Amino acid sequence: MTNVAFVALACGLIIGLGAIGACFGIAIVGGKYIEASARQPELMNPLQTKLFLLAGLIDAAFLIGVGIAMLFAFANPFIEPLAR
Template sequence: MSLLSILLEVSGNVGQLGAAIGAGLAVFGAGLGIGKIGGSTVEAIARQPEIAGNLQTTMIIAAALIEGVALFAVVVCLLIGLG
C-alpha cells in the first residue's frame, strides 16, 4: 500500500489533508520569514549599532505583519478542512 493511500484512508477526505498541509506550510513559511528578518536585523545592528532602535521597530512591525498573514492562512486552511 502506498503512503498516499494510507494518508487518504486515515484522513477520510482529501480536503482535510490538503488543509492540514496548507496550514503547516503557512506556519513553516512564517517561521522562515521571521527568522530571516531577525537574522538580518542582528547583522545590521552589528554593522551600525547607532541605528538599533529604528531597526528594531521596523523588525517588530514586519514580524507582526508576517505573523498576521500566517494566522489568516491557518484560519482559512482550517475553515476549508472543516467545511
C-alpha cells in the same frame, strides 16, 4: 479518497507550509536585524521597530492561512449538505 479526506489533507498542508514559511521569514528578518545592528548600533531602535512590524505581518499572513484552513475544516462549502 472522499472530499472530506482531501479537505483534511489540504488544511494540513495550508497550516504546515504556512508555519514553515513564517518560521523561515522571521528567522531571515531576525538575522538581518542582528547583522544591521552590529554594523550600525546607532540605528538599533528604528530597526527594531521595523523588525517587530515585519514579524507581525509575517505572522499575520500565517494566521490568515490558519483561518482559511479552519473555515474549510468546519464550515466546508465543498461537502454536499446532508439534508436534500
